[in-house]
Amino acid sequence: MLIPFINKQKEEDIKTGFDIASIGFTIITLLIVLYSKEARNKLMIYLKTPYFIIHFIIIIIFSFITLSLDDSNKEIKHRKNAIKHGLLSLIISILASLDLKLAPFWLVFITSYYLNLG
Numbered sequence: 791m792l793i794p795f796i797n798k799q800k801e802e803d804i805k806t807g808f809d810i811a812s813i814g815f816t817i818i819t820l821l822i823v824l825y826s827k828e829a830r831n832k833l834m835i836y837l838k839t840p841y842f843i844i845h846f847i848i849i850i851i852f853s854f855i856t857l858s859l860d861d862s863n864k865e866i867k868h869r870k871n872a873i874k875h876g877l878l879s880l881i882i883s884i885l886a887s888l889d890l891k892l893a894p895f896w897l898v899f900i901t902s903y904y905l906n907l908g
Contacts, residue, residue, distance in 0.1 A: 808904035815900055819885070819893055829888040836884075853877055874907055 823829045836842045856873050859866050878901055882894040901907050 808900070811900045811904065815893075815896055819890065822890060822893075823888060826889075829890065832888050836887075849877075849880065871907075874905070878907065 823833060853873050853876075856869055859870070861867050861870070878897070881897060885893045885897065
């Protein structure tokens with residue numbers, strides 16, 4: 791009776807920790823982008839480029855469809871894991887192109903620690 795309660799509590803603590811860490815990371819990163827004229831201008835260039843927008847939308851749709859599949863077999867689990875790694879690398883590449891050199895470290899730390907992306 792006590793063991794399932796402890797396991798459930800650990801899962802809730804991990805989710806809460808992930809929520810706090812990811813919200814903190816997002817707020818700090820957005821503030822840096824908003825206050826850095828160079829990063830803000832680069833981001834606006836991306837958002838005005840049709841090639842970037844179209845491919846970004848395709849990636850989001852493909853990821854959403856794939857991640858909403860049921861974990862019925864090993865192939866789907868493998869594909870979901872690949873999508874998660876791909877999205878992480880996309881975010882890292884965007885952060886790097888905005889010259890946010892330290893943000894990828896924190897992003898990889900948060901996702902590796904809380905989401906068990908090995």
